[in-house]
Amino acid sequence: DIQMTQSPSSLSASVGDRVTLTCRASQGIRNDLGWYQQKPGKAPKRLIYAASSLQSGVPSRFSGSGSGTEFTLTISSLQPEDFATYYCLQYHSYPLTFGGGTKVEIK
């Protein structure tokens, strides 16, 4: 199985901050990576697919980059509604595997 490691596991930030989340794969996955946002009691919501493609309807302050084993999700200017937990998902090979998540909290 491909192991996905997210860092940090949590962070505190202020509205307007630029935030960068990292996801590392235990082996190369090309660009077969998605990013998801999950709020308490809700299902995850896809933000990014193919490592850098923005899901329709998602604000442009979200961006993804990377290929191979290292990936990042950047929020250019954190908004109140962005406080949530973010997960990466590799779909390069089965079983699909998720990172452990990064919880973005209000400072």
Add this chain to the structure above:
Amino acid sequence: QLQESGPGLVKPSQTLSLTCTVSGGSIRSGGYYWSWIRQHPGKGLEWIGYIYYTGITDYNPSLKSRVTMSLDTSKNQFSLKLSSVTAADTAVYYCARSPGYRHAIDIWGQGTMVTVSS
């Protein structure tokens, strides 16, 4: 849209059974892969397996011996059965869709909480 349904409480050693109803399109169209994913309370996400519209399945090796997935195309539904459950199977269960074999999951159901307890 996807909607999970099934018992919220299952006794240890019994079989957990959940159904996902697909609306807004046929479960047989588009080459979609239909997955089940679970999330233990306060924890991360675990992929359980998928069923393709042809009926082909693939399961997570960690659960493979206990998992069965099936399709009911007449009702536009797919189902999950997880046998011999224990308290460790207590989780929120999500059904989800991938647009293709090597495509990111794009749509999720709202999730249903299943508790294993006597």
